[in-house]
Amino acid sequence: MSRLAWIPVGIVLLLLPLYLEAPWLKAGQYMMIGAVGAIGLTLLTGQAGQLSLAHGFFLLVGATSYTVLAGPKGDHLGLGLDPLISLVGAVAISALAGMAFAPVAGRVRGIYLGVASLSLVFLGLYLGQAAESLTGGTSTGRDPATFKLFGFPFSNEGDLVVAGVPIRGTERIWYLFLALLALAYWLARGAVRTRIGRAWRAVRDNEAAAAAMGVDVRRTKASVFAVSSAYAGLAGVMTVLWFDILKPDESEYGTYGVNTSIAFLAMVIIGGLGSVGGAVIGALVVFGLPQVLTLYSTDLGWFTGSVTPVLVSSFVYGAAIVLVVLFEPGGLAAVGPRVKHRIRELRS
Amino acid sequence: MTELVLQNVSLRFGGLIALDDISFTVSPGSLHALIGPNGAGKSSCFNVISGLYRPTAGTVRLGVQDLLRLAPHRVARLGIGRAFQNTALSPHSTVLDNVLLGRHALTRGGFLAGGLRLTSRQERLHAARAREICDFLGIGASVDRPLGALPYGVAKLADIARALATEPSLLLLDEPAAGLNTDETAELAAMIGQIRTDLDIAVLLVEHDMELVMGIADQVTVLDFGRVIADGTPADVQTDPDVVKAYLGVTT
Ligand SMILES: Nc1ncnc2c1ncn2[C@@H]1O[C@H](COP(=O)(O)OP(=O)(O)OP(=O)(O)O)[C@@H](O)[C@H]1O
Numbered sequence: 001m002s003r004l005a006w007i008p009v010g011i012v013l014l015l016l017p018l019y020l021e022a023p024w025l026k027a028g029q030y031m032m033i034g035a036v037g038a039i040g041l042t043l044l045t046g047q048a049g050q051l052s053l054a055h056g057f058f059l060l061v062g063a064t065s066y067t068v069l070a071g072p073k074g075d076h077l078g079l080g081l082d083p084l085i086s087l088v089g090a091v092a093i094s095a096l097a098g099m100a101f102a103p104v105a106g107r108v109r110g111i112y113l114g115v116a117s118l119s120l121v122f123l124g125l126y127l128g129q130a131a132e133s134l135t136g137g138t139s140t141g142r143d144p145a146t147f148k149l150f151g152f153p154f155s156n157e158g159d160l161v162v163a164g165v166p167i168r169g170t171e172r173i174w175y176l177f178l179a180l181l182a183l184a185y186w187l188a189r190g191a192v193r194t195r196i197g198r199a200w201r202a203v204r205d206n207e208a209a210a211a212a213m214g215v216d217v218r219r220t221k222a223s224v225f226a227v228s229s230a231y232a233g234l235a236g237v238m239t240v241l242w243f244d245i246l247k248p249d250e251s252e253y254g255t256y257g258v259n260t261s262i263a264f265l266a267m268v269i270i271g272g273l274g275s276v277g278g279a280v281i282g283a284l285v286v287f288g289l290p291q292v293l294t295l296y297s298t299d300l301g302w303f304t305g306s307v308t309p310v311l312v313s314s315f316v317y318g319a320a321i322v323l324v325v326l327f328e329p330g331g332l333a334a335v336g337p338r339v340k341h342r343i344r345e346l347r348s
Numbered sequence: 349m350t351e352l353v354l355q356n357v358s359l360r361f362g363g364l365i366a367l368d369d370i371s372f373t374v375s376p377g378s379l380h381a382l383i384g385p386n387g388a389g390k391s392s393c394f395n396v397i398s399g400l401y402r403p404t405a406g407t408v409r410l411g412v413q414d415l416l417r418l419a420p421h422r423v424a425r426l427g428i429g430r431a432f433q434n435t436a437l438s439p440h441s442t443v444l445d446n447v448l449l450g451r452h453a454l455t456r457g458g459f460l461a462g463g464l465r466l467t468s469r470q471e472r473l474h475a476a477r478a479r480e481i482c483d484f485l486g487i488g489a490s491v492d493r494p495l496g497a498l499p500y501g502v503a504k505l506a507d508i509a510r511a512l513a514t515e516p517s518l519l520l521l522d523e524p525a526a527g528l529n530t531d532e533t534a535e536l537a538a539m540i541g542q543i544r545t546d547l548d549i550a551v552l553l554v555e556h557d558m559e560l561v562m563g564i565a566d567q568v569t570v571l572d573f574g575r576v577i578a579d580g581t582p583a584d585v586q587t588d589p590d591v592v593k594a595y596l597g598v599t600t
């Protein structure tokens with residue numbers, strides 16, 4: 001997208017909280033969580049070619065780290081740090097966790113790496129239940145500290161009114177998430193165009209050739225695992241702020257489970273592997289659809305018994321993946337340029 | 349550059365002996381050809397020099413440096429550039445992006461530096477150098493095109509451009525003329541000559557095109573079934589009975 005095109009998009013996103021009801025804002029926030037996580041995964045899997053099903057685990061690492069770092073000293077372990085520092089710390093810890101896993105990628109490749117990474121999700125499931133002093137355990141979970149920016153709380157506390165609209169917790173979190181997503185997007189877009197992005201793609205396309213060009217393959221893989229996990233960790237922090245609770249999963253299917261890892265993979269495939277913008281679009285589809293369907297569910301009257309919005313969305317994005325793989329391997333990100341190309345052809 | 353010396357190098361794949369006790373020396377600034385029939389072990393020899401294969405015996409030295417102790421990226425950073433037999437480029441990236449990969453060891457900066465746009469100046473400078481190299485090889489007009497959309501001849505040159513972008517003192521070229529027509533091959537021969545004389549880079553060349561090899565090389569090493577069967581000037585090697593036998597398959 002050209003720079004000018006961003007201005008109206010930015011204005012709309014900034015004004016939305018003044019018009020949308022809280023449930024819609026919550027839905028939008030959830031899509032932003034997906035977008036941040038998906039950008040991280042598209043760097044790892046799309047740019048650097050490292051298949052990972054561990055994204056859900058790194059979300060849990062970020063979520064737990066934030067809660068512990070910012071949490072009050074009490075029943076659970078809490079360091080009571082400033083929330084902004086805690087957020088940065090949680091992202092850093094997630095990056096380190098990703099880097100620690102990277103050596104596995106030196107030994108196994110492709111689908112085998114995917115399977116190996118899946119074991120982390122089960123590790124997360126176990127730790128989430130076992131390390132109750134950190135996570136609060138599966139039955140009660142644990143309250144995260146309210147996010148504060150230089151003392152300004154992202155909650156309902158204090159009166160703040162803009163253009164006659166009260167800016168309460170939901171609105172504030174919207175702006176926080178929007179800023180985090182913008183930063184995450186901007187950093188990723190910049191990085192893929194420079195030295196590190198070229199090294200990632202070289203490792204994806206031919207490790208031997210990359211090494212022969214002076215690229216330290218091991219270090220390059222470590223860097224992309226670190227970056228990708230940092231993004232997942234940030235998405236994890238956003239997740240606890242969104243739910244306003246840290247609650248580890250009871251089974252491998254949950255907020256930080258296998259299904260979440262697969263949802264993120266779906267986002268990056270639908271959006272087009274390696275495309276940062278595509279990852280955001282993929283998140284709108286995969287995380288947005290169930291949210292929007294839920295909001296419309298009573299009006300639609302479709303959802304009875306076992307047919308839930310989540311189930312319907314799973315089918316829709318499952319079908320979307322099949323369509324992408326069959327007809328447009330470049331994903332939704334490639335559709336725009338293709339249409340433009342077609343129009344130009346028709347004109348001449 | 350200092351001398352590249354291979355001494356008694358052997359390489360096995362299971363029961364297959366790909367390289368059998370080979371020794372030869374590439375002198376600084378020379379254009380050295382490594383020839384031999386299919387499967388003779390030429391590419392394997394390149395992979396040993398690049399550090400991608402580890403020989404079962406022997407030594408490989410660049411001056412005083414023992415290359416066998418170094419990881420492939422460290423070997424590259426000593427000034428050994430490499431173009432691959434079937435090209436090994438990223439098809440979805442542009443030619444420029446591919447060539448810029450060669451600047452990896454000459455530049456700095458990771459995710460944050462790139463993401464925060466702190467490396468823009470460096471990127472610009474090195475892109476300019478990469479374009480210059482592409483111009484030198486005559487593919488300047490294609491730098492911004494995605495590699496996959498270009499003819500094979502251009503891809504071959506892009507692969508050489510990428511190797512040159514590492515600013516090597518020794519360039520390993522694995523069958524650069526394969527798949528090129530006669531005119532393109534003649535142009536390539538001129539270009540390889542220029543790389544050696546104008547850029548002062550030693551070239552170790554694997555090539556099947558005898559006319560090309562004998563026309564430009566000053567030293568020729570001949571491999572057959574993993575063994576060195578001849579080593580000398582083009583004139584010496586051409587008349588060597590073992591070489592004639594290996595190439596024509598004559599049994600006496
Ligand atoms: N990674 C490998 N694993 C097993 N065998 C290998 C490997 N690489 C090469 N070989 C074998 O080693 C021998 C030498 O192969 P190499 O590719 O070095 O030959 P070459 O001289 O480059 O041939 P060509 O002219 O066809 O490129 C061949 O028999 C080949 O099958």
Ligand SMILES: [Mg+2]
Pocket residue numbers: 390391392433522
């Ligand atoms: Mg070969």
